[in-house]
Amino acid sequence: MRDPEFKREKKASVISTYAVITQPVHDLSAWYKRTLIWETARPYIYMRTTKDNRVIIGGLDETTASADKRNSLLTQKKNKLLQACRQLFPGLHLQPAYYLAAFYGGTNDGLPMIGIYDEYPDWYFLFAYGDSGIVYSMMLAKMLRDVIVAGTHPDLSLYRQNRSAPHAEPMV
Incomplete structure (x- = not known):
């Protein structure tokens, strides 16, 4: 019997997504009511703040389901996500604390x-x-x-x- 570590399913798709979590930011006053930002362009980017004044920036999805390919893009995606936030908020001093790449899946009809x-x-x-x-x-x-x-x-x-x-x- 085969080991189904990652079972592929033809009605499902897996993509790669990226996120950065910053060190706490001293002053977020330029961020109006700390509102969630969701850019609907493709590839999309989202940004939000946390209670401890960190910024989470994510998105820039890739269609790859290869962990090696996904991981090889991590540093580049981290830099692009930080750059996108700095373009909107040039006064924020953003330093990455964590950054990650992950698989994100879905089905063609949205059901499990x-x-x-x-x-x-x-x-x-x-x-x-x-x-x-x-x-x-x-x-x-x-x-x-x-x-x-x-x-x-x-x-x-x-x-x-x-x-x-x-x-x-x-x-x-």
């Missing part, structure tokens, strides 16, 4: 998936991607509990990896 595959008998895969991944994980974990204990769950077909695309009902 339960994968059940012939090549992995007695294994269940829970794919809970995106911003709601923790909520989806809890929801599908309860569903998988029922599948394991009772043999099924009434909503299992909605979340299987081989589900059909949802069909819109006509408006009457």
